[in-house]
Amino acid sequence: MREKGFTAMTIQDITDRADVHRGTFYAHFPDKFALLEQSIRDKFRHLLGREIPPDAGWNPGHLRVLVRTVLEHVRSLYGRCSPIDTVNPLFERAILDELGELLQHWLERLRADRADWTIPVDTMALMTSWSIFGAAVQWSKTYDDISVDEMTDRIIAVLAEGSGLTKKCNR
Structure with missing residues (x-):
């Protein structure tokens, strides 16, 4: 390639x-598209497995590691792929699917303690995964002056303010 x-x-x-x-x-x-998508998924799963403990869940520490890992991974890969190449949609779908599955798992465990949620967990996981991934893509393309730590802080702040989940999980 x-x-x-x-x-x-x-x-x-x-x-x-x-x-x-x-x-x-x-x-x-x-076809070669399926091979590439599987390779992207495997690499991302391995990366997450190295950075996030198997018993991780929705809490500020694990969320911070997850966001930072996504930011670093997206920045490292987006710089290698031509924007017109067919790799970017495959990369996007694979990462979003894996991220969404992980977040859904975390949120399902958190929801067990929350009877007042009105938004379905799959919708929350979908929106959160797009928020993290979208911010990572935009940051990797245009924000050279913002460090990975600062961008991680910004994303965590938006997630905490927008959902209230980060605050709720500390109770």
């Missing part, structure tokens, strides 16, 4: 480099 770019890269290029037959490739992936 680094040599040719994703668009120009062929299945033959992939199988030659991996030293596997095309049939083996197709037994696991329908």
Whole structure:
């Protein structure tokens, strides 16, 4: 991919480099897009697993680590991909799905203690994942003067003010 770019890269290029037959490739992936999406998901899961404890949940400390990890990951990858390349939509979908699933898990556990919630957990997870990811993308493209720590603080502040969840989880 680094040599040719994703668009120009062929299945033959992939199988030659991996030293596997095309049939083996197709037994696991329908096309190169599926391989790339799975690779992005695996890398992001591994990164989160390294940074966030398995028993993590919605609390200020874990949320801070999550936001910072997303910011750093997005900045590291967005600089490598051409905006017109087909990689960006795959990257976006994979990261948003993984982030949304993690947040939904955290929020479902938190909701067990909250009978007064009127917004469905899946909607809250969706909106929160887009908020974090969208801010990370914009920051990585345009805010060179804002440090990762400052941007993390800003996102956490918006999440805390907008949802009240960060305050509620401290009770």
